[in-house]
Amino acid sequence: MNRTAAASAQHYLGWAGIVRLGLVQTALGAIVVLTTSTLNRVMVVELGLLAMLPGALVGLHYAIQLTRPKLGYASDVGGRRSPWIIGGVGVLALGGVLAALATAWMSTHLMAGLILAVLAFTLIGLGVGAAGTSLLALLAKTVAPQRRAAAGSIVWVMMIAGFILTAGIGGHFLEPFSLQRLITVTGTVCALAFVLTLLAIAGIEQNRSAAATASMEQNKLPFRQALAETWSDPRARQFTIFVFVSMLAYSAQDLILEPFAGLVFGYSPRQSTQMAGLQNAGVLLGMIVVALGGTFLRGRLGSLRLWTTAGCIASALALFGLLLGGQIASHGGDWPLQINVFALGLGNGVFAVAAIASMMALAGEGGEHREGVRMGLWGAAQASAFGIGGFIGAVGVDLFNHFYQTPAHSYGAVFLIEGLVFLLAAWLASRIRQQTQLPQSDRLHEAIAAS
Numbered sequence: 001m002n003r004t005a006a007a008s009a010q011h012y013l014g015w016a017g018i019v020r021l022g023l024v025q026t027a028l029g030a031i032v033v034l035t036t037s038t039l040n041r042v043m044v045v046e047l048g049l050l051a052m053l054p055g056a057l058v059g060l061h062y063a064i065q066l067t068r069p070k071l072g073y074a075s076d077v078g079g080r081r082s083p084w085i086i087g088g089v090g091v092l093a094l095g096g097v098l099a100a101l102a103t104a105w106m107s108t109h110l111m112a113g114l115i116l117a118v119l120a121f122t123l124i125g126l127g128v129g130a131a132g133t134s135l136l137a138l139l140a141k142t143v144a145p146q147r148r149a150a151a152g153s154i155v156w157v158m159m160i161a162g163f164i165l166t167a168g169i170g171g172h173f174l175e176p177f178s179l180q181r182l183i184t185v186t187g188t189v190c191a192l193a194f195v196l197t198l199l200a201i202a203g204i205e206q207n208r209s210a211a212a213t214a215s216m217e218q219n220k221l222p223f224r225q226a227l228a229e230t231w232s233d234p235r236a237r238q239f240t241i242f243v244f245v246s247m248l249a250y251s252a253q254d255l256i257l258e259p260f261a262g263l264v265f266g267y268s269p270r271q272s273t274q275m276a277g278l279q280n281a282g283v284l285l286g287m288i289v290v291a292l293g294g295t296f297l298r299g300r301l302g303s304l305r306l307w308t309t310a311g312c313i314a315s316a317l318a319l320f321g322l323l324l325g326g327q328i329a330s331h332g333g334d335w336p337l338q339i340n341v342f343a344l345g346l347g348n349g350v351f352a353v354a355a356i357a358s359m360m361a362l363a364g365e366g367g368e369h370r371e372g373v374r375m376g377l378w379g380a381a382q383a384s385a386f387g388i389g390g391f392i393g394a395v396g397v398d399l400f401n402h403f404y405q406t407p408a409h410s411y412g413a414v415f416l417i418e419g420l421v422f423l424l425a426a427w428l429a430s431r432i433r434q435q436t437q438l439p440q441s442d443r444l445h446e447a448i449a450a451s
Contacts, residue, residue, distance in 0.1 A: 012144040013204075018151045022158035023200035024135050027089055027193035028128065029162025031096045034170060034186055035124055036061070039103050042182060047107055053114075055391075057121045062387030064125025065380060069230075071126075072133040072376025073223045081141075081372075082205050084134035089197040092127025093190035095120045100186035104179040131197075133379050136356075137371035138204070140363035149304060152356035153291035157284060162193075226373050236374060238432050239362055244381040246312060246355065246425035249418050250348060251389030253319070256397055256411060257341070263407040264326045265337055278338055279345035286311065286349020290357070304358045305429060311351025312426035318344035319419035323412040330408035351425075393418070 013021070040054040075084040098120035106113030135155075143151045166189055173185050221229065230236050261267040261275055290307050318340060325335035359378055363371040393414055400410040 011142065012147075013142045015147075017204065018139075018143060018147070018154055019158075020200045020204065021135060021139060022155040024085060024089070024131065024197050025155045025159035026162035026165075027196045027200075028092065028131060029159040030166040030189055030193045031089075031092050032124075032128065033163045033166050034189055035096050035099050035121070037167070038170070038174075038182075039099055039186075042103055043106070046177070046179075047103070049106070057117055059387050059391070060118065061121045061125035061128070062383045064122055065129040065383035067126065068129045068133045068379035068383065069227055069373055069376035070223060071130045072137060072372030072374070072379070073226055074372070075130075075134045075137060076226070076372035080205055081134040081138040082201050085131050085138070085201055086197060088127045088129070088131025088134065089194055090127070091123050092131060093194045095123030095125075095127055096190045097183075097187050099124065100183045104183055107179060129376075129379065129383075133372060133376045136359065136379070137363065137375045140360040140371045140375065142204075143360060145361065148357040148360045149293070149307070149354065150291040152353045152360065153287040156287055156353055156356065160280070160284070223373075227377070230374055230377055235362060235432060236377070238428065239358070240377055240381050242425060242428040242432060243355065243359075243378050244385045245421060245428060246351065247382045247385035248389045248392075249312075249315070249421035249425060250352065251386045252393035252396075252414070252418050252421075253344075254390045255394045256414060259397075260322070260326070260407070260411040261337065261341075264329050264411065265335075267337075275338055275341050279341045279348075282342040282345025282347075283349035283352075286346045286351075287353045289346075290350050290353045304354050304361060305432060307354035308351055308358055309426045309429045311347050311349070311354055312422045312429060314347030315344060315351060316347075316419040316422035316426070318347050319415045319422065323415045323419070326408035326412045326415075330406050355429075 036058050040058065043049045043054045044051050071084070071088075075081050078084070098116060102113045102117035102120050104113075105116060139151055139155065170185050170189055174181055231240075257279070258267075258272040258276060261272045267275065290311075293307060321340045321343070322337075325337055325340055328335045329337075359375065363374045396414040396417065397410050400413045401407075404410050404413070
């Protein structure tokens with residue numbers, strides 16, 4: 001084993017360190033769920049504004065995240081991720097508070113509130129981009145190869161935990177609702193999230209050596225050259241395309257699944273909400289399966305690329321099941337919709353976490369101190385896909401309503417397209433696996449032996 005490999009192995013994070021970094025994801029999730037969900041509802045329901053207004057603001061925060069490659073590059077050049085994580089969460093928290101103030105202001109001065117909201121969601125996009133990109137780059141650098149699948153599951157689950165805790169506890173303190181209470185609750189959540197980030201990140205990078213700093217200085221490249229170098233790498237380019245395609249299919253179902261259950265299967269709002277919870281349970285189970293399989297299985301069965309491909313195929317089959325179930329239900333037959341939706345969540349969870357763990361594995365292949373720009377490129381692909389996917393899914397249903405007589409056919413056509421896109425993503429993932437000849441990079445002991 002060479003000295004570089006030995007030094008790197010000595011600085012891998014233990015499970016406690018991985019969980020600490022996962023707390024940053026919890027903080028990010030806590031703020032994001034308030035700004036993209038709660039404020040969305042307040043603008044539409046309590047203020048009676050057009051739904052396209054919060055939709056445009058959420059779209060703006062995704063568009064701003066196209067700066068992720070530049071933000072990741074900046075953390076590469078600086079050599080430390082912690083300042084960018086802390087600063088990013090700080091900017092996100094400021095944006096969250098301003099977004100709540102803007103929402104309240106819209107009730108009396110719509111235009112002034114809208115201008116402030118544009119500034120707020122710009123800050124939200126920048127904060128998520130800076131903190132999220134640097135956090136994943138730090139994980140890619142500091143998590144041992146055989147723990148990446150589990151680490152991906154841990155940080156994703158902890159982000160969802162941030163969603164759940166904020167929705168439950170924050171929702172409790174919002175009653176009885178008032179705009180003043182909205183500002184207070186949002187400000188409190190943002191402050192607590194920032195403090196949690198400070199505690200979670202403290203000391204994580206304290207062992208960075210002078211030699212690492214010197215190596216970073218020697219490997220500096222202008223941003224355009226660093227980005228071009230990343231894009232010229234066939235593996236990085238193919239993975240970027242895969243991330244965009246898979247996340248496009250993943251996000252296209254967000255706005256149409258519950259309306260589909262109501263219109264085609266006659267589900268009440270309570271039943272469709274419970275169905276969404278069942279889907280999330282499937283997602284969590286899928287994450288756990290990948291965490292265990294990627295950590296303990298050997299050979300091909302432990303390959304992250306195999307799990308990614310399998311998750312995409314499973315998601316496609318579940319969407320085809322929704323297509324078939326809709327046709328059966330429209331003719332008076334029975335279909336196990338809840339089981340179908342749980343299976344969709346399971347496939348989604350498998351592919352999403354395996355893809356994140358694969359990001360960590362591929363991020364370090366661009367040489368020293370290139371993790372940030374690579375994670376930034378993939379983060380930008382993911383953000384743009386999320387911004388486009390939900391809109392395309394909803395517009396697709398409206399478009400097919402002009403050609404078909406029943407909702408089952410309209411929604412089914414969209415599910416069919418989504419499933420085909422997932423199969424395309426599976427094919428892309430399998431090609432990356434075939435052309436990426438890693439020395440079993442999912443296994444620490446084999447990577448060390450290869451060195």
